[in-house]
């Protein structure tokens with residue numbers, strides 16, 4: 001179980017991250033975001049009227065309040081309180097509260113999604129303050145929810161998928177009030193919301209990161225293991241298809257899309273923090289430390305790089321391989337057009353800008369947990385101080401000193417007014433093969449397997465000291481489903497190539513700048529590994545602590561990057577370890593450049609090709625830094641090979657297909673990507689469209705390397721009636737290349753316009769250098785092609 005908020009005081013680098021957050025965007029969002037202006041917000045007025053009343057304010061407040069609580073920051077707590085007081089005074093007689101527009105927001109029916117987030121705000125507020133208004137308020141609201149028919153929980157795109165959040169809130173309230181009807185509300189929601197128990201049926205990044213856990217939450221009441229297994233299976237399903245690279249996330253740069261699985265795909269910042277929150281919940285519910293491992297993985301390796309080192313800007317998408325953070329369009333290589341990669345504190349990244357707030361505060365609240373045997377569990381390791389009533393109810397304080405994950409030693413010091421007996425549970429991560437512990441200098445026999453909790457149960461006295469060591473080693477992981485690329489780990493940290501970062505301001509204000517980051521050094525390296533013992537190919541470099549050089553280091557850092565992180569010093573404890581200059585650990589390795597590995601036509605790192613890769617370049621020594629410190633990053637590496645197994649990295653070629661026009665979010669290559677459409681309105685695979693050309697005459701063409709004999713083609717039209725603007729064309733014909741001219745194929749069968757199937761056209765066989773489809777679009781409509789096949 002979670003300890004009451006305020007029991008755990010984060011220290012060290014985690015506290016530094018929280019302070020940066022408080023001094024950065026989250027702490028100042030009221031100045032930056034129009035959704036966080038008290039005078040404009042429907043969340044702030046007692047009658048629920050105001051311009052803005054959707055998710056943004058509760059998203060921000062959810063982390064902002066907790067940020068104040070974990071830092072004991074009076075200013076933040078007071079500012080959050082103003083919003084919470086307004087919310088608490090907005091309840092209607094029937095129990096509904098907040099923005100009135102949401103009550104009829106879905107075609108006259110309530111849009112209940114933003115309220116799910118606000119309930120989290122109130123839960124934390126209550127845990128920290130014990131404010132007596134909260135439980136009656138939530139009771140009244142959930143009672144109102146319980147009067148709604150079951151269908152209400154299956155309505156709307158976002159609420160339907162995310163309603164597990166309210167199940168969690170209902171259990172939270174039940175644990176405090178014991179009102180039995182709450183255990184009727186929860187199954188009613190479960191039965192009518194998106195079914196996450198039978199599998200993953202929605203592939204939106206944040207929906208998955210937040211929704212997949214729902215059966216795990218419902219397990220608390222249902223007590224059927226199948227629900228816990230469903231949460232694990234959902235996770236595995238997604239990661240198996242789309243998470244085949246390091247960093248703990250998956251490829252879904254809005255939605256996961258078949259065929260878009262390379263590490264150059266992105267993971268949304270909202271998804272990073274929601275995944276962390278899901279993993280924290282499932283750690284407690286299941287008691288399975290694998291979820292805590294997963295939480296550390298994404299927290300250390302992905303979250304820091306989603307933000308500027310000073311927390312004054314963030315981006316929408318973080319990728320495992322990402323070497324240019326510019327403001328330009330990268331669609332359809334990633335799904336969304338417009339700015340997705342550069343750093344900004346502004347509304348261009350509206351959801352993440354607000355929602356990122358809860359990442360580190362929630363993490364800090366979960367470092368220590370209460371256990372059912374009246375003990376304490378060190379669940380996520382970070383420097384901290386925890387005070388809790390344990391054993392016979394005595395208040396015990398444990399101070400945790402560590403630079404984990406950058407060092408392997410964790411020292412726990414116990415303070416108690418009298419001796420007290422209680423079990424101390426220590427998480428042994430999955431990568432930790434040989435953990436050891438000493439209590440007051442004497443070694444303790446640990447029967448600890450990787451991925452378990454080891455328990456030291458004894459009478460603890462004031463001043464007792466436990467030293468836990470989780471020795472870390474360099475290990476390699478091979479990503480067989482991504483062309484046998486490898487990633488490099490050291491304990492929970494994954495490493496990235498250190499790439500020179502050139503930061504350029506392009507917008508914003510002096511106080512809140514927007515940044516592009518371009519590489520100033522080469523990034524296209526494959527690793528040269530010692531075949532017999534790959535891990536021995538890496539040399540660990542830990543900067544020698546030297547406090548007297550702190551100042552100089554800081555100066556040096558300022559020259560090369562705009563974010564002095566506080567370099568040097570005797571310990572990483574008070575600094576930001578997540579910058580290239582301040583990373584507390586580095587690796588050195590041998591690597592060779594792969595000249596044919598370049599940016600692709602959409603400005604993304606070129607797709608991985610099969611390893612091992614043949615490379616004639618000279619071997620160089622490269623530096624690897626923790627992935628979380630690398631805002632430009634290569635973390636899924638090709639492996640350099642020798643001998644006949646080594647493959648030549650193919651030079652990128654322009655696609656053989658072209659068109660009279662292609663919509664910027666679609667691609668001509670989609671026609672020949674081999675992905676089979678389910679129907680003509682299939683939005684799950686890439687497509688080609690002539691959008692927004694309407695009613696015009698258009699073409700697409702296929703150029704052959706050398707003349708080919710062809711006798712048939714098959715065309716699968718895209719048609720998004722009734723909502724979209726594309727239809728099968730009014731008519732079309734097929735031309736073949738004849739010297740410099742195009743002439744119609746001879747004796748062609750019917751040029752079909754059928755939907756939901758291939759339209760096959762046969763003609764007199766012809767040897768030609770290319771084919772062209774000429775289409776006359778329907779008046780007022782555009783058109784498109786999902787797949788185009790050519791047959792001899």
Ligand SMILES: [Zn+2]
Nearest residue numbers: 268270351352
């Ligand atoms: Zn977002």
